[in-house]
Structures are given as C-alpha cells and as structure tokens.
Amino acid sequence: MTQDQTNSNQPTFAGRHAILIAIGALVLGLGIGIAMHRAMTPGAPTSGPSGPPVAASADESGVTDWTCSMHPQIHREKPGKCPICGMDLIPVKKNAAAGLGTNESRSLTVTPEARALMNVQTVPVARQFVTAEVRLVGKVSYDETLLGYITARVAGRLDRLYVDYTGVTVNKGEHMYSIYSPELYYAQEELIQSVRTARERGTAERIGGLSLVDMAREKLRLIGLTDQQIAEIERQDQPADHVTFYAPMGGIVIEKLRKEGDYVATGDRIYTIANLSQVWVMLDAYESDLVWLRYGQEVTFATEAYPGEEFVGRISFIQPVLDDMTRTVKVRVNVPNPEGKLKPEMFVRGVVRSQVADGGRVIDPDLAGKWICPMHPEVVKDGPGQCDLCGMDLVTAESLGYPADEAGEGEPPLVIPRSAALVTGKRAVVYVEVPNADQPTYEGREIVLGPQVGDYYLVRDGLKEGELVVTNGAFKIDSEIQIQARPSMMLPEGGGPKRQDHEAGHQH
Numbered sequence: 001m002t003q004d005q006t007n008s009n010q011p012t013f014a015g016r017h018a019i020l021i022a023i024g025a026l027v028l029g030l031g032i033g034i035a036m037h038r039a040m041t042p043g044a045p046t047s048g049p050s051g052p053p054v055a056a057s058a059d060e061s062g063v064t065d066w067t068c069s070m071h072p073q074i075h076r077e078k079p080g081k082c083p084i085c086g087m088d089l090i091p092v093k094k095n096a097a098a099g100l101g102t103n104e105s106r107s108l109t110v111t112p113e114a115r116a117l118m119n120v121q122t123v124p125v126a127r128q129f130v131t132a133e134v135r136l137v138g139k140v141s142y143d144e145t146l147l148g149y150i151t152a153r154v155a156g157r158l159d160r161l162y163v164d165y166t167g168v169t170v171n172k173g174e175h176m177y178s179i180y181s182p183e184l185y186y187a188q189e190e191l192i193q194s195v196r197t198a199r200e201r202g203t204a205e206r207i208g209g210l211s212l213v214d215m216a217r218e219k220l221r222l223i224g225l226t227d228q229q230i231a232e233i234e235r236q237d238q239p240a241d242h243v244t245f246y247a248p249m250g251g252i253v254i255e256k257l258r259k260e261g262d263y264v265a266t267g268d269r270i271y272t273i274a275n276l277s278q279v280w281v282m283l284d285a286y287e288s289d290l291v292w293l294r295y296g297q298e299v300t301f302a303t304e305a306y307p308g309e310e311f312v313g314r315i316s317f318i319q320p321v322l323d324d325m326t327r328t329v330k331v332r333v334n335v336p337n338p339e340g341k342l343k344p345e346m347f348v349r350g351v352v353r354s355q356v357a358d359g360g361r362v363i364d365p366d367l368a369g370k371w372i373c374p375m376h377p378e379v380v381k382d383g384p385g386q387c388d389l390c391g392m393d394l395v396t397a398e399s400l401g402y403p404a405d406e407a408g409e410g411e412p413p414l415v416i417p418r419s420a421a422l423v424t425g426k427r428a429v430v431y432v433e434v435p436n437a438d439q440p441t442y443e444g445r446e447i448v449l450g451p452q453v454g455d456y457y458l459v460r461d462g463l464k465e466g467e468l469v470v471t472n473g474a475f476k477i478d479s480e481i482q483i484q485a486r487p488s489m490m491l492p493e494g495g496g497p498k499r500q501d502h503e504a505g506h507q508h
Helices: 003-008 013-040 112-118 182-201 212-223 227-236 287-292 474-483 496-507
Strands: 063-067 090-093 107-109 121-124 130-142 147-151 156-161 175-180 242-246 251-256 269-274 278-286 298-303 311-318 328-336 347-356 414-417 428-433 441-453 456-461 468-472
Touching: 107 474, 130 287, 130 298, 130 328, 130 441, 156 182, 156 242, 175 269, 182 212, 182 227, 212 227, 278 287, 278 298, 278 311, 278 347, 287 328, 287 347, 414 468, 428 474, 441 474, 468 474
Parallel strands: none
Antiparallel strands: 063 090, 107 441, 121 468, 130 278, 130 347, 147 269, 156 175, 175 242, 251 269, 278 328, 298 311, 298 347, 311 328, 414 456, 428 441, 428 468, 441 456
C-alpha cells in the first residue's frame, strides 16, 4: 500500500474536528436532559463540585424507582446502569399512587426553576366569540336566471342571421334573424283579410266578444311580432315574405346554434344570450366546512386577473348532495358584476368568516330579526313581504339557521387555545394549573371538545371559566408523567412503561 493510499484511509483534520464536535454535543445534551429531570424531581440527588452524584436513601427521599433519562421505559428498584445505553440510572420520587384519587395520580409538581426551564405557559379558560375562517376555491359561472334563449317561433327557413358569431354584445330590441315561414305568411294574410272585411262592412265581425281583427293581431303578437310590425302589415295591406325577429333581452351571445339557410321547427333554439351584470361563483366546500356555512352569508373572493382587488357576494344555494368523487359540496354565490370584470370560467379563491356562538351556532348580527328572500339573499327587509325581484314570500333568518334572538349574538362559547389540548384521536387531555399550591402543580384532565374554530377549540365539558390551562409545555409535563408510569395522554390507565420494562428485563 502506498503512502497516498494510507493517508486516504485516515480521517482528515476537518473530519476529526467534526467528530469531536458531535461527541461534545451528545454529551452536553445528555447532561441537560439529566439536569431537567433532576430539576423536575423534588428530592433528587445532587452532585458535588467535582465528585459523582450523591444519592439520597430511599427512606429519606421517598425514592422508590430508578430510571434512565434517555430511556424512560427502564425502571429499577435500586441504582444501577441502563441496560440499553449504560448510563447511570437516576432516582424518581414517586407519589404514593395507591391512595390517591384520579386527579392526583395525573398531577405533577415541579420546582419554579423546572417550570422556567420547561417554559410552561398558561391562559385562563374564557368565554368569547370566535371566528371560523373557511377557505374555498371555485370559478365564475353564468347566472342561469339571467340566460335568454332565442328560439324559432314558427317553422321555416333562416335566410338571414344578423348575429353571425358568438361573443357579440346585443341590446334588447336589436334584430337577430330573418325567417321565411309559410305559417307566418298565412297568419299575416288572416289579419289583412280581417281588416279588409271590417272596412267593407263598417264593423269587425266578432266571435265570443272578440273581433276577428283583434284575434288575428293577438296571434301575430304571440308568435313574436311587435306592435310596430303588426301595424306595418296592416298599412301595407300585403303579407311580407320574410319577417325579422328581435332580441327580447340584452347580453352576450354565448351560443349560435344555427346557420343561414337552415330549416327550423317551432321551438328550435337559435341563440343563447347571457346577461353578465350579475354572475354566479361556484365554490367547492369540504364536508368539515359545511357546519360553518349558511344561506345569505357574505363571501369575499379574489381572482388572478385582478390581484389585490376583492369581490363580494352572498351564498344563495348550498347543494344538498355531496360529490362522491371530490367529497365536496357546491356552494353558489350571487355576485354583482356591473363593470363586467368577472368572466365565466375565471378561477377564484373565496373566504367565508363565520362568527360562532355557544353550541357552535353561526351568528350574523346584520341578519338578526330580518326577513330574507329564499331565492335572492341580497333582498333583506325588516318585516314580512315579497321579494322585489321574484315576488316570492320572504322568510325569517331564524328559518335559515341563524339565532332567534333580536340581537343575533347568543351566548359566547367556552373556548381554549388549540395548543392547550393534547388530542389522541379518541380523547382530549389538558393540563390545568392547581390553584394555591405551594409549588407549581399541574393536573391532567380529560375533557370533551367541540369543533375547532380557527386557533381555538370549543369546550363542551370538563373545564370551567377562569381555570388556567397549559398552552406551552403540556407535552413536557405529560412526558414526565409517562416516565413515572402514571395515567397520561397515551396511557390513560398508566403503568405502560413498567410493563414493557418487565418484559425487557425477562429478555435480559
């Protein structure tokens, strides 16, 4: 082996330096862990200035258990070495759990120094209104109630399409198409003959109280001719070969379904017109968000086309059926669009902010005691009546899921910060500071949580207003209780680590 090969197998100076730093960090971490455990254990042995730890006797300190600071599942009845890492076992001063109640067996007393080292922080349980912020995504769509369909009013041939491509803006009353129709030709002839007969006789013939002239005029009016067109036919005294039909509404032509020269039957669709002065925004809501959504709630949303600009609408419909593929429900929002900025198929990101009262009820003070149209949520009145847009009877806000009181506020819910709860999936545990204790003492307590609302949990049972719950350091407290094999978050009955240790001891 050459000298170069020998040197290549030796660690470089930088490599040896990195190894020494890692070893030092490991030793320092072990020392800190031991110090924390001793600080949290009243009566734990202390070290002299230069000598080894001085262990108090079991009789004097109440030490009945020895464990490893790195492997808390190890428990021994006397001092020794950890069978896993070889570290000296440290004593644990245990409470006499046999005679204690459930709360005491879940409690932990620490020194003020240990509390500062663990950075334990508490807040009082309080009643306050909280806001659930529901974020939704979706896209802009046409308002189906503002779609107009231009159809063939009679059978015939389309000889002229004045609007010959989609996207054209048309106004109400503008000409759309011209048609040749034998049926329409005969209807004009009926009117002309009725007028001629009335002139010759000096009076119009009547059937059932209506003159033949009026009946012929009404027939043309129902077909779609305007009063001006009917008057022109009478003036010319001759039927027209082609008749022009006009737009019944204004908007954007979004569909052109026929071409010039096509033959159409009565009722065949020729154009579709969309009025974009108001649009729908179709949002997707997850199952977990439905509890916070109500008809008439305000929704703010933004688009990619107009960054920094917010649009506002109101929920007008929540689909009653869940999409089994996406596990979402469509939420429809009515949005005014007077400037035409919102265009169908635009992607949007919406937010619904629901204020939550006691019992998880959604409140809206602006709708308290009001009457709302079930089809147009923007129509809100102080008393009963009819909708100005559709004529439907207004309904109370209470019938739509809002509180019945006039203030619309209800009772504030009992809440705790989200960080205070240790949730295992089946249970929720919090640590409550015991009042008037000689040293900082924390008691584990199982509670019943309601839904999560933003950074808070609603509390249904297990806590009272004013109690102090641990919001920072709860997991450290629970870990120390686990080391002592007492009831904890993961082991509600306690004793788990000891059983594992006994099994490990048999294997050794």
